[in-house]
Amino acid sequence: MSEASATDHDRVFTELRPLLFTVAYDILGSATDAEDVIHDCYLRWRAQDAGPIADPRAYLVTAVSRTGLNHLRTLRRRRETYVGNWLPEPIRTEPHRGTGDAADDVVLAESVSMAMLLVLETLSPVERTVFVLHEVFDYPHDEIAAIVDRSPATVRQIAHRARGHISARRPRAAARRPGNHDDRDRQEHELVVRFLHASRTGDLGELLSVLASDVVHMSDGGGQVTAARHALYGADRVAAFSIGLARSAMSGAHAELARFNEAPAAVFRVDDVVDSVAVFDCRDDHIVGVYAIRNPDKLHRIDDLHRLDRGRTSPWKP
Structure with a gap:
């Protein structure tokens, strides 16, 4: 390849x-593994x-999806022996206003939420890939069929099954409503500040006022550091x-x-x-989920x- 082409x-x-x-x-729920796939x-x-490739976007999304699907099959076998709760690897997503990213896209924000990523873990690797490509990235079934090596009819069946599975398990905390981002961010961070302060001061009443009655708390130590092995449910227990x-x-x-x-x-x-x-x-106006990642x-x-x-907003979108 010439230097100009490169x-x-x-x-x-x-x-x-x-x-x-x-x-x-x-597809993977892991930033580290996602970066490995992208590098490959x-x-x-x-x-x-x-x-020249007529549609670089389609070519590269196909390559990343196929590689991610194969990688996910390997990861699933490892996660079967994971010690304690498995949580997705967190990614820092300070908002880029106006770029079309998760700060401005309700569907995308939901897809990377901890709650939704945990629900996606309950799908098979092929179901997850089909669901993500169709429901999040709007890929048609015919194109997905070529990516996952299934017939279009089979992909439609997989998509229908996965959508029903997700709908039955989608946590109420995962759905985000559009609105004023700055106001929403400020209100949510105020809830977190109140939670942290009440935890440190032992203010049980204040904690119960910010926690939803059916709040869930999950910790992930990966067997390397101390963490609660089982999820906690209910405001009293979490508080x-x-x-x-x-x-x-x-x-x-120190909390940042x-x-x-x-x-x-x-x-x-x-x-x-x-x-x-x-x-x-x-x-x-309540915290419905706390996901603590301690695995180094x-x-x-x-x-x-x-x-x-x-x-x-990609210039390469077909």
């Missing part, structure tokens, strides 16, 4: 990279010299656990407010070392800011 390939790949990362992350596809994209945690294991931690997976979050550091990231699902393998990329894209 430069043009790099330019196209760079423009499409936010879309490719979003596809891979939605980039090397193949850079090496190919079969003349008591949060107060106890703040008084013991997290008593010396942030946004991860297009949701309010807190990064906890102990002696300037990241201990955990807690991502909060908020709805109707999922924390080494937390300062990387990810731009997400569903491809709606």
